[in-house]
Amino acid sequence: MILNPTRAEIDFSKLAFNLESIRKHIRISTRKKVMVCGVVKANAYGHGLEPVSQKLVSFGVDYLGVANYDEAIKLRKLIPEAPILVFGTLIHSKLQPEKYVSILQKNNLIATVASLDTAKFLDYYNKDKDSRFKVHIKIDTGMRRIGFDVKGALKNVMQILSLKNIFVEGIFTHFAASESGNKKFAYQQLALFQELLHELKKNGAEFPIVHCANSGGVLDIPDAYFDMVRPGLILYGYYPSSEIKNKIELKPVMNFKSKVTFIKKVKPHTGISYGRKYFTKEDTFIGSIPIGYGDGYWRLLTNKSKVCINKKLYRTVGAITMDWTMIELGKVRKVKVGDDVLLMGSENGINLGADKLAKLVGAIPYEMICSVADRVNRVYLNE
Ligand SMILES: Cc1ncc(COP(=O)(O)O)c(C=O)c1O
Incomplete structure (x- = not known):
């Protein structure tokens, strides 16, 4: 039984879609x-x-x-x-x-x-x-x-x-x-x-x-x-660079996800995580997600990336650690422990694609998806 909520959801219907897009493009381009x-x-x-x-x-x-x-x-x-x-x-x-x-x-x-x-x-x-x-x-x-x-x-x-x-x-x-x-x-x-x-x-x-x-x-x-x-x-589901776009329709196959596991209320000027690289500005709620660079969520994303919970974006705050990432939930608590979090991929019209994350850290989408660690459970959808 898998207990850790962190997982990479791999949607085979999107893999099929991308392959068909490629085939169609080839058919159109050559006889x-x-x-x-x-x-x-x-x-x-x-x-x-x-x-x-x-x-x-x-x-x-x-x-x-x-x-x-x-x-x-x-x-x-x-x-x-x-x-x-x-x-x-x-x-x-x-x-x-x-x-x-x-x-x-x-x-x-x-x-x-x-x-x-x-x-x-x-x-x-x-x-x-x-x-x-x-x-x-x-x-x-x-x-x-x-x-x-x-x-x-x-x-x-x-x-x-x-x-x-x-x-x-x-x-x-x-x-x-x-x-x-x-x-x-x-x-x-x-x-x-x-x-x-x-x-x-x-x-x-x-x-x-x-x-x-x-x-x-x-x-x-x-x-x-x-x-x-x-x-x-x-x-x-990704283009190899931002210099080529919109040639064919592609869908990111992987959604890298976890769940909010811990929420606390903190005061203004509270340092968050290792090295205290982020200080809160006001009374706020901080959520902790059990995903970190040990899972392939890059530490370089510290204070740069956003995650999606219930169709809303939240900023990651403080150093991303090996096993945890913290997010700022704001003054009014709308998020609950157990809520699903999208960290990379796209869902419900929200795009947190590997290409976007890569841009934040000077990497390429190849690196972001290849980094998803062995310890992350892969869940296959639409098999
Ligand atoms: C020999 C060879 N062919 C094809 C590919 C696929 O490249 P891409 O992911 O850019 O389509 C690679 C990957 O680097 C490769 O090494």
Whole structure:
């Protein structure tokens, strides 16, 4: 039995809505059939890896994308069928490479190959297996994170294609600034990627799945759709930056909520919480909510954020602590112990979206939703 009132409510009808908005936008923007790889890394952006992935598969997404092999193996236990692409690269195990590769093979994972070493490693340790190891080759067109530098990639990719024990199912790149209002760099990246694909084609190399577009790309760059898109943030209901807006309708999937648990009356000039960073101005009621930075409600929001109770907004006051946040309820007490509190998300026309909170603290919406801690109970609605 869960006793703590703090929870993240994840509404699957909103996840379905966002996916449909994305699909509609793709249909309007191109006549081609484009597959969707639902990005569920980082615990599905804080929404819960397993339930969200299962739902996305039931909604018909074609691939699931995770960051690393631990996420992928955890996911495979629940989802026997869907293709799982691991975006991260391998740490080559020198200790038990055969065992290591067979675990990946047994779990039917698709590896990203970002270096020749990885390709050769997978090829070599897969030599006695019945099926070839599926990989997608990562090309670095400007993100400068992992991948073959697009400039020398032709030779490397051709070499990988000659390896017998791996099957190159896909090739992809990743935008560094598709969320920007200025798409100049994104188009430069796209042009480099297209040139490489063209050169590869001239050399007889073609790939079943070419992909590139993250959320910013899905919203703004139809030329980057190729065979598959990889939306993450927009699935969860937020735009990747305030520079792109209103392209498609999105609904925040998560509402981060708790309940008022304690109320006290205090006098003017009363210091609230650690460090006494807030002093009351008048006789007022202070409510305490059992949610803090240990739950993923950022301490940086101290004296900046608002919460919603019974459709009314109240300011958080004093330092947000690990387990508690205090709010000022005013002179007249309208709120009761046990009343529901919305801290992040949107409800009844009140918008306390992760993008709004992020702005208050110089962060991005990605960070706000990914921060929701493991100890927070996820409650799934409209399953
Ligand atoms: C390789 C890759 N593709 C797609 C995504 C999804 O990005 P977004 O959440 O901006 O859609 C990510 C996330 O950063 C990623 O690393």
